[in-house]
């Protein structure tokens with residue numbers, strides 16, 4: 001069996017194995033995923049298109065949520081559409097708006113989308129993580145610092161089209 005065929009077979013087997021108890025598949029989302037307190041978000045989750053946003057039980061920042069991007073357990077990278085990602089961003093923005101109303105210190109959201117195990121994702125189903133802190137992550141801070149240095153040296157860009 002060719003290496004590519006072997007990889008496809010391995011991916012198919014992994015997809016089937018993880019599909020059986022996936023908390024992010026549509027039939028499980030309501031019963032197997034956490035909700036925000038009703039005092040924070042009346043519906044417990046936000047939804048935009050097929051994207052569903054909920055608290056992350058294994059968060060990586062002070063505030064950490066997940067956006068399930070679509071109903072399908074697996075999608076080839078070439079089959080993702082901009083709409084799928086925009087739905088995830090839109091649902092997440094609704095969460096961020098609620099968060100900003102109760103905690104004004106959180107100002108630096110980061111959207112992370114690592115798909116499949118080779119990219120470090122522990123859950124097969126396509127999802128995005130939204131991490132929010134009161135200070136920027138390293139690369140965001142670097143971009144802010146470099147932008148400020150550029151501004152001080154060159155001033156505003158006035159000839160933009």
Ligand SMILES: [Zn+2]
Pocket residue numbers: 019022023024025026072073125
């Ligand atoms: Zn799934």
